[in-house]
Amino acid sequence: MIKLLAKIFLKRQEAGSAGEREAYGILCGLVGICLNLLLSAGKFLAGTLSGSIAITADAFNNLSDAGSSLVTMVGFKLAGAKPDSKHPFGHGRIEYVSGLIVSAIILLMAFELLKTSVEKIIHPEEVDFSFAAILILAVSILVKLYMAFYNRRIGERIRSAAMRATSVDSFSDAAATGVVLVSAIVSKTAGIGIDGWCGAAVSIFIFYAGISAARETLNPLLGQPPEPEFVEEIERIVMEYKEIRGIHDLIVHDYGPGRVMVSLHAEVSAQGDILILHDVIDNAEQKIREKMKCEAVIHMDPVITRDPVALKLKQQVYELVRQIDEKMSIHDFRVVAGPTHTNLIFDVVVPFRYRMSDEEVEKIIEIKVKEQMGTEYTTVIQVDKSYTG
Structure with a gap:
């Protein structure tokens, strides 16, 4: 009927x-x-x-x-x-x-x-x-x-x-x-x-x-996390562009059925042409609007892609964090070297209601970095939460 x-x-x-x-x-x-x-x-x-x-x-x-x-x-x-x-x-x-x-x-x-x-x-x-x-x-x-x-x-x-x-x-x-x-x-x-x-x-x-x-x-x-299929499709659309190296801080704002806004950070090479990269980001936003029927705002996040020392340190920190918990991830990794020590600056993403507090997470990562990578390294950490479940 x-x-x-x-x-x-x-x-x-x-x-x-x-x-x-x-x-x-x-x-x-x-x-x-x-x-x-x-x-x-x-x-x-x-x-x-x-x-x-x-x-x-x-x-x-x-x-x-x-x-x-x-x-x-x-x-x-x-x-x-x-x-x-x-x-x-x-x-x-x-x-x-x-x-x-x-x-x-x-x-x-x-x-x-x-x-x-x-x-x-x-x-x-x-x-x-x-x-x-x-x-x-x-x-x-x-x-x-x-x-x-x-x-x-x-x-x-x-x-x-x-x-x-x-x-x-x-x-x-x-x-x-x-x-x-x-x-x-x-x-x-x-x-x-x-x-x-x-x-x-x-x-x-x-x-x-x-x-x-x-x-x-x-x-x-x-306010609840978006459906996993929705998140996966957003990630797939954005990562179709070879200039985009990764995404993080994905947030879905639900103002009612059919009225959804998406915001995220897209990692691009810090050595790339900013005008070309801006055009890529615009195209990704437009593709999300057309395919997912929602508004999209993408923040362009420059990351180091040609510094072998920084890339090696990033990989070491990533593996170290995964030793603590496989659910953790890092992004926005930067290296600031000085005469007496080197700052490793990055964000670490942990689940909601994690068994450790943010302060405990920062402390255990700091200890492991000094134990496994050297006492000359100092961590500057921002603890984030995942808004996609």
């Missing part, structure tokens, strides 16, 4: 464009609202006729899902607004905010359902499940699995955390409705009343879905 609707309503949208992203978000939101309202009405009717708190709880869960789809749809619409003087990087993060609101709605509904289910456990009532109620639950499971499938597929296509969270929510709903279906079958065939317990199980499923959805949307708001 989604594929057919996309062909009808999205045929004028360019693949990979912000317009396609917004259109897919609105389309999936509308479909989600319609399907969830139908499921909620059917389950509410079945729950009322049978007196089942578990089915009624599931009906209100679907009603909250319809509200969530509405919030997501509005979020996509607002996120698609063009940049303005007060928001020069656009409004893309509104999509994450809408996802967070959806998570809050899910968690609130889970709490209310858990409270009602506990009351039903304490004060159980007779439940009369009908064949129609069981059929409605079975159809609901199939519909929710379909919704989980298309939300996941579209979410991956447009790289949307909000839609991936909606997919997780739909899959959790299918599992929760499965629990209710088991309750109905057990009650009808064995006469064992587990309705309140199944309602509690449904609420726990919804809690889990809400927490998962919150994590999916809160992390990009706070």
Whole structure:
């Protein structure tokens, strides 16, 4: 159904464009609202006729899902607004905010359902499940699995955390409705009343879905490392230029889906023609914009490439640092020789939450340099953190 609707309503949208992203978000939101309202009405009717708190709880869960789809749809619409003087990087993060609101709605509904289910456990009532109620639950499971499938597929296509969270929510709903279906079958065939317990199980499923959805949307708001594939592709594009010897200090600034800025340092020969090298950097920036659909700023970092002494010292320090930890790396290496000692100036990159403090890292490198390379060498170290995970 989604594929057919996309062909009808999205045929004028360019693949990979912000317009396609917004259109897919609105389309999936509308479909989600319609399907969830139908499921909620059917389950509410079945729950009322049978007196089942578990089915009624599931009906209100679907009603909250319809509200969530509405919030997501509005979020996509607002996120698609063009940049303005007060928001020069656009409004893309509104999509994450809408996802967070959806998570809050899910968690609130889970709490209310858990409270009602506990009351039903304490004060159980007779439940009369009908064949129609069981059929409605079975159809609901199939519909929710379909919704989980298309939300996941579209979410991956447009790289949307909000839609991936909606997919997780739909899959959790299918599992929760499965629990209710088991309750109905057990009650009808064995006469064992587990309705309140199944309602509690449904609420726990919804809690889990809400927490998962919150994590999916809160992390990009706070700032998270970019996907490894994205980093690898940036590195591949930049390193295609033979004049660029290496890159470091790669930072990805995420201002919302489709609004990403990349900054990095590109190492070039200090002996090269600055005008030619500047042209190379400009070309690399433009290629990133075209292929990755994001803004790019590259800082040109001159490095010594023809001094055999400096190159040998750099290699020695690199191997020494790798002895301490293979996750460490160095860059911006310079040598300043004096009459009594030689300064080795460089940056060392360590992971976040490393077992040693920055001061301890500096100290152990200094000690090893003097032990393995000579006491005439003094280290001047800047400790960096990797922003790409």
